[in-house]
Amino acid sequence: MVIFFPNTIREVIYERSNGYYAFSPVQNGKIKNNPTTVEYRVVDEAVAYRGKGSRSLYFYNPKTAKSEWILIKEVTVRIGNHSFAK
Template sequence: MFKKLAIIGALAVPMFGMSHGANAAETTHRVKAGETLYKIGAEYGVTVKQLKEANHKSTDSINANETLTIPNSISESDKELLARLVQAEAKGEPYAGKVAVATVVLNRVDSDSFPNSIHDVIYQGTQFTPVQNGEINKAADADAKKAVNEALAFRGQGKGSLFFFNPDKTSDQWLRQKQVTITIGNHVFAK
C-alpha cells in the first residue's frame, strides 16, 4: 500500500492549483476560526493524515491564522472521473451515499486486490454500470464533486468497503455474501 501511495503522491497534482495558493508546489491555507483539519482536507481533497505529515503535526490541533501547507492530491482529471462515477452511481441517493461510493473506489485503489489507479479501478471490466451504459461521460454536479473531496479527506478512516450494490437491482449472490459494512439509502456497502 505504501508503494501505491508513493506513486500516487509522486504523480499527483493539487486539486485547485492556483485557486488556493501561490503555485502547485507551494499551496498554502490560512486557518480560519472554527476550521478543523478534516474541513480543510475536505475543501482541498486531501487526507487529514497528509495534512498532518505535510505540516509536521502529531495531533489534530490547529490555530486560527496558522498557515498550513496543502500537500498534493490526486489529479484533477481523476477527481473529475471519480465525480462523474459518483454522479452516475449515486444520483438521487443521500449525500453520505455519494461519499461512500467515492470511498469504495479509493479503497480499491489502496487494496492489493484491485488496480492501483482511480482510472483503472473505474474501468476494470464490468465493475460499474455507468461505464457500460455511458452515464460515466455525463458531467458531475457540485454535490458529486464535494463528495469526492470529502471521501479524499476521509480516506483510510472508513469501514473498508470495497463493494456496493442496490439489492433491488441485482440478484448477484456473490455480492450478497460479502460482509455488510453499512447501508445508505438504496445502496448496501460491503467488504
C-alpha cells in the first residue's frame, strides 16, 4: 500500500480529511499556544528514539484517540503515553 503525504511539514500538520484535522491540537486550536516544559520533553524523548520506531508513520495516545482506524495499525514502539505505529 502506498501512502501519500503532503510535501511539507506544515501541510501535513494542517491537512484535513473528511473535514477533520489529523492532529487534535490543530482541531482544538491548542497548536497556537506556547509549548509547555512537558511538551518539549516529549519531543526530546521522541527524537532520542530516532531509528527505533521501525518505520513508524503514525503516533497517537491510545487513551485519547478517537479514530478507530489508528487502533488497528501495528504498534512499533511506545514512548510515554504515545504509541507509534505503521
